[in-house]
Amino acid sequence: MAWSAAAVSRFAAASPAAGPVPARLGAAAAAASSISFAGARGRRFGPVAASLSTSAAAVKEAVQTEKAPAALGPYSQAIKANNLVFVSGVLGLNPETGKFVSENVEEQTEQVMKNMGEILKASGASYSSVVKTTIMLADLQDFKKVNEVYGKYFPAPAPARSTYQVAALPLNARIEIECIAAL
Structure with a gap:
């Protein structure tokens, strides 16, 4: 209602x-x-008590690690809030050079997962605590190739997931993945 x-x-x-x-x-x-x-x-x-929190900023903590590429704009690599970690979209960039590991979608996916793992680790989470991912692909024809790499990182039960083909990704990436993990 x-x-x-x-x-x-x-x-x-x-x-x-x-x-x-x-x-x-x-x-x-x-x-x-x-x-x-x-x-x-x-x-x-009754009466039914309503609880509205106006201190959301007090429970929000930015996560930052140099073991993953820095954010490309005014956003955090991840945010910890209320026993959850919200990891921003991660690209297949080498954190030392800021360049893509290759143009190959499998290699970019591998690097995305490594970068995501470092951000999760910095937040106190891990692949096994991920509950939801969203994958954005430059070409949905890469779906099967991405699944082969992605599947190696998540133990059963695998997280819930959405996958979309998008018009474009930052820096002309082939793939970007974001996730939510429980702490």
Whole structure:
């Protein structure tokens, strides 16, 4: 069921207030914090407490390692937040030279996986803790070749995955992979 701010406000207007809500959180949050529910046979349950966190930055930590290529723009190699690691898209660049290991998709995939492994390691995670990957390919015809390399890195059960052909990748890469890992 989808709830709009107006619907929550109308529902909350008929319910007792749960307490003050800081003005910076807005009317929808104030309404949500005062919701109570009537169960079967008219018993009242409530008020339901709403918990909205405004300190997301406090639980966010950048991950940086020199054993993988530096970010190509204003982003982190990875971010640790709430027992998860979000690894940015990784290319098949040699971290020492900043150049692709080759134009070959298999060799780029191998280097992507090595680079990703170093970022995971720096974050306290590993290939076995990866729960989701997204693969972006310059050419979907490379799918089988990429799978042969990729499959060597992930123990069973393999992570959930999406694979897409994209119009272009940074620096004309053949492949880019991002992932999410649990800590």
